[in-house]
Amino acid sequence: MNRYTILVYTENFIGILNRITIIFTRRGINIDALTASESRLDGIHKITIEVTVTDEQIIQLSKQIEKVVDVIKVYYFMDDEVVYQEIALYKIPIESLDPSLEKVIRQFNAHIIAAEKEFVVLEFTGHKEDTQALLEILKPFNLLEFSRSGRVAIAKPKFSITDYLNNKT
Amino acid sequence: MVRGADIVVRSLIAENAEFIFGYPGGAIMPVYDALYDYSDQIKHVLTRHEQGAIHAAQGYARVSGNVGVVLATSGPGATNLITGLADAQIDSTPLVCITGQVAAHLLGSDAFQETDVIGLSMPGTKWNIQVRRVEDIAPAIAKAFFIAKTGRPGPVLVDITKNAQVEFGEFLYQPCLGIRSFRPYVTINPTAIAAAAQLINDAKRPYVLYGQGVILANAEEELKRFLDKSGIPAASTLLGSGALSQDHPSYVGKLGMHGNYAPNLLTNQCDVLIAIGMRFDDRVTGDLKRYAKQAQVVHLELDPSEIDKNVKCAVPVLGDCKTSLPLLTDAVNSNTHHEWFQKFRELDKEEKAAVMSYDLESTHGGLHMGEVIQLINQFKDENAILVTDVGQHQMISWRYFHYKESRTQVTSGGLGTMGFALPAALGAQLHDFKRQVICVVGDGGIQMTIQEFGTIMQTKAPVKVVLLNNNYLGMVRQWQQLFFDKRYSFTELENPDFVKIAEAYKLKAVKVTERHELKEAVAQMILHEGPFFLEVVVEKEDNVFPMIATGCSVEEVRLS
Numbered sequence: 043m044n045r046y047t048i049l050v051y052t053e054n055f056i057g058i059l060n061r062i063t064i065i066f067t068r069r070g071i072n073i074d075a076l077t078a079s080e081s082r083l084d085g086i087h088k089i090t091i092e093v094t095v096t097d098e099q100i101i102q103l104s105k106q107i108e109k110v111v112d113v114i115k116v117y118y119f120m121d122d123e124v125v126y127q128e129i130a131l132y133k134i135p136i137e138s139l140d141p142s143l144e145k146v147i148r149q150f151n152a153h154i155i156a157a158e159k160e161f162v163v164l165e166f167t168g169h170k171e172d173t174q175a176l177l178e179i180l181k182p183f184n185l186l187e188f189s190r191s192g193r194v195a196i197a198k199p200k201f202s203i204t205d206y207l208n209n210k211t
Numbered sequence: 212m213v214r215g216a217d218i219v220v221r222s223l224i225a226e227n228a229e230f231i232f233g234y235p236g237g238a239i240m241p242v243y244d245a246l247y248d249y250s251d252q253i254k255h256v257l258t259r260h261e262q263g264a265i266h267a268a269q270g271y272a273r274v275s276g277n278v279g280v281v282l283a284t285s286g287p288g289a290t291n292l293i294t295g296l297a298d299a300q301i302d303s304t305p306l307v308c309i310t311g312q313v314a315a316h317l318l319g320s321d322a323f324q325e326t327d328v329i330g331l332s333m334p335g336t337k338w339n340i341q342v343r344r345v346e347d348i349a350p351a352i353a354k355a356f357f358i359a360k361t362g363r364p365g366p367v368l369v370d371i372t373k374n375a376q377v378e379f380g381e382f383l384y385q386p387c388l389g390i391r392s393f394r395p396y397v398t399i400n401p402t403a404i405a406a407a408a409q410l411i412n413d414a415k416r417p418y419v420l421y422g423q424g425v426i427l428a429n430a431e432e433e434l435k436r437f438l439d440k441s442g443i444p445a446a447s448t449l450l451g452s453g454a455l456s457q458d459h460p461s462y463v464g465k466l467g468m469h470g471n472y473a474p475n476l477l478t479n480q481c482d483v484l485i486a487i488g489m490r491f492d493d494r495v496t497g498d499l500k501r502y503a504k505q506a507q508v509v510h511l512e513l514d515p516s517e518i519d520k521n522v523k524c525a526v527p528v529l530g531d532c533k534t535s536l537p538l539l540t541d542a543v544n545s546n547t548h549h550e551w552f553q554k555f556r557e558l559d560k561e562e563k564a565a566v567m568s569y570d571l572e573s574t575h576g577g578l579h580m581g582e583v584i585q586l587i588n589q590f591k592d593e594n595a596i597l598v599t600d601v602g603q604h605q606m607i608s609w610r611y612f613h614y615k616e617s618r619t620q621v622t623s624g625g626l627g628t629m630g631f632a633l634p635a636a637l638g639a640q641l642h643d644f645k646r647q648v649i650c651v652v653g654d655g656g657i658q659m660t661i662q663e664f665g666t667i668m669q670t671k672a673p674v675k676v677v678l679l680n681n682n683y684l685g686m687v688r689q690w691q692q693l694f695f696d697k698r699y700s701f702t703e704l705e706n707p708d709f710v711k712i713a714e715a716y717k718l719k720a721v722k723v724t725e726r727h728e729l730k731e732a733v734a735q736m737i738l739h740e741g742p743f744f745l746e747v748v749v750e751k752e753d754n755v756f757p758m759i760a761t762g763c764s765v766e767e768v769r770l771s
Binding site: 105112 | 329333338339358390391392393515516518520
C-alpha cells in the first residue's frame with residue numbers, strides 16, 4: 043500500500059464529485075482526504091484526492107475516474123512527486139495563554155489569526171505529521187476545537203491541462 | 212416559441228428516434244400531451260411496467276444498433292427503470308431515458324412522487340443530467356444521444372422538471388458533435404500492432420476470444436478477415452455470439468461457465484491469447500489465478516479501464532477494433548493451425564458423448580430443453596433473433612442455438628436480470644416485424660414481467676414465446692443439488708396455467724408435454740403469423756453441463 047495523490051480535472055458539472063466518490067465507495071476504498079476547487083482555468087475544477095492503496099488499485103482507480111464523461115484528465119502521484127500542504131486551525135481558551143504556549147507558537151511558527159474574549163485561533167500549515175505534532179502538544183492546553191483541511195497539491199512533473207485541451211498532448 | 216414538452220419530442224425526432232418505450236404519469240404528462248401531436252413521426256409503445264419499457268428499449272437497441280429511448284414519470288416511474296439501467300450499463304447498451312421530475316421549486320421538499328433520480332441512477336448510467344430550464348432541454352438531449360452511442364455505448368438519463376416541460380422556448384436543435392472531456396477513440400498505436408503481430412506470428416497455439424465489442428464496433432467483417440488470414444481458432448463469449456457465423460471454419464465454440472468443453476479447457480493450453488472486444492468476465496475466466504497463465508495475452512479493447520482489469524496483458528491494443536483489426540490482419544502471416552484445431556475437435560467428441568447425446572438425442576423420459584432449441588434451429592430463418600431470459604434455459608438455448616448472423620443474440624449477460632426476455636423480445640420484434648424473434652423463457656423469469664403479454668397483444672408484435680417449464684427455479688436448484696446437498700430451499704414453484712394466461716392476452720397458445728408432439732408444435736409456432744406462446748414441459752431436474760463451478764479453473768470444466 044502506498045499513499046497517492048490523485049489530481050482530477052473536471053468540468054464544473056453538478057454531481058461530478060458524487061460520480062467520482064462512488065468509484066471509491068463501490069470498491070470499499072476509503073478516501074483519506076479530498077479537496078475541490080476551481081483550477082487556474084475558468085470553468086475547470088480540480089479535485090485533489092489523497093488515498094492509500096496498492097499500485098494496481100491506483101491504476102484501476104485513475105482509469106475508472108477518467109472514464110467519467112465530465113472528467114477531463116486524471117493524474118496520480120506518489121508523495122515525493124508532489125508539493126503538498128494542509129492547513130490546520132486550533133481553538134484555545136484564553137486562560138491557556140501562558141509563556142509555555144508562546145514558546146510553542148514561536149517554535150512552530152504558527153499564527154494567531156483570531157482573538158476573541160474567550161479564545162484564540164491558531165493557524166498552522168504543513169504536512170499532516172506536522173499539524174498532528176502541534177495538535178498533540180496543544181491538547182494539554184485545553185484545546186477546544188481542531189480542524190484540518192484535505193491536501194492541496196501541485197505536481198512536480200510537468201504537464202499542462204491547456205495543452206491537453208488543445209490536443210497538443 | 213414552443214413548450215418544453217414539444218422540445219423534448221422534437222429533439223427525439225431530430226435524433227431519428229423511431230420508438231419511445233414508456234409509461235405516463237403526473238410529472239411527465241406534458242410530454243405525453245405533446246406526443247399526441249407527433250404520432251405520425253414517432254411511435255410510442257405503452258408497456259405495462261416501466262421495467263418492461265426499458266428492457267424493450269434494450270432489446271430494440273441490441274438488434275437495431277440504434278439508441279433505445281425510454282420515457283417514464285418521476286418517483287416510482289423512474290425507480291422502476293433502475294434494473295434496466297444497471298443491465299444496459301454492464302452490457303454496454305445505448306439508451307436515452309427521459310424521466311419527468313417535480314417542478315424545480317419543489318425539488319428537495321419531498322413532494323409527491325419526488326425522488327432523487329440523479330442520485331439513484333448515477334452508478335447505473337454512463338451519464339445523467341437534471342434539466343430545470345426549458346432552454347437546457349434540447350442541448351441535454353443532444354448530449355445524451357451523443358454519449359449513449361459514442362465510444363463504449365451505455366445508458367444515459369435525462370431528468371426534466373415539470374416546469375421546464377410547460378415553459379415556452381425556442382426550438383433550435385443542434386446535434387452534439389463532441390465533448391472536450393470525453394474522448395473515447397484513440398489513435399491505434401502502430402508499435403502495439405507490430406508487437407501483437409510478432410507474438411501471433413511466432414505462436415504455435417494462438418487462440419482468439421471475441422466478445423460483444425466486435426458487434427458494437429460493427430467489426431464482424433474485420434474479425435472474419437482476420438481469422439480467414441491468420442487461421443486461428445476462435446471462441447465466443449455469451450454476448451459475442453453471432454459476431455462470427457458458427458459455420459466459419461475458425462469457430463470452435465463458446466466460452467464460460469456453461470460454454471463448450473474444448474474452448475474452456477484449451478484456454479489453458481494456448482500460447483498466445485487474443486482477446487477482442489471482451490472484458491474477461493468472471494463467468495468466462497473462472498479462477499483468475501489459474502487462467503491462461505501460460506499465455507501471452509493480446510487485448511484489443513476500446514475502453515482503457517478494461518485493460519489489465521482482470522487479466523494482465525502483454526500487448527494492449529487500445530482503440531476501436533474496427534480500425535485495429537484490419538491493421539493487425541495486414542501485419543500477421545497467413546497461417547493454418549491444423550494440429551491445434553484437431554485438439555478442439557477431439558475434445559468436442561467428449562462433450563458430444565457426455566452431454567449432447569443426452570441433451571439432444573434422448574428418446575425416452577422427460578423432454579430436455581436442448582431438444583426444443585434443436586428443433587427451433589431446424590425451422591428458423593438464418594437471421595432469426597434469439598432472446599433469452601436468465602437461468603438454465605438461457606444457457607441451454609445459447610449452447611444449442613445456431614448463430615449465423617450478428618445481432619441475433621439478445622440476453623441479459625452481465626447483470627443476469629430475470630424478467631428481461633419477454634419485454635426485450637417485444638422491443639427486438641418492433642424493430643422489424645418480418646424478422647423472426649424467438650423468446651425463450653423459464654417458468655420463473657416469465658412471471659417477473661408476464662404483464663408484457665399485454666404489450667404484445669396491443670402491438671400485435673409476432674413474437675414467438677417458448678416457455679421451458681420445469682416447475683423449478685432451475686439454475687438455483689442445480690446449484691442446490693451440486694453445492695448445497697440437494698437442499699431445495701424455496702426453488703420449487705406452483706405455477707398457473709400459462710396457456711390460459713397467454714390466451715387471455717389473445718396469444719395463440721399451445722402446450723406440449725410429450726416428445727412426439729414437439730416437432731409439429733415448433734413448426735406450427737414458427738409458421739404462425741402472429742404472436743405465439745408455446746409451453747414445453749421439460750424434465751424437472753435436468754442440469755446444464757459442461758460447467759465450471761465457482762472458484763474452479765477453466766481446465767476444471769466438468770462434463771457431469
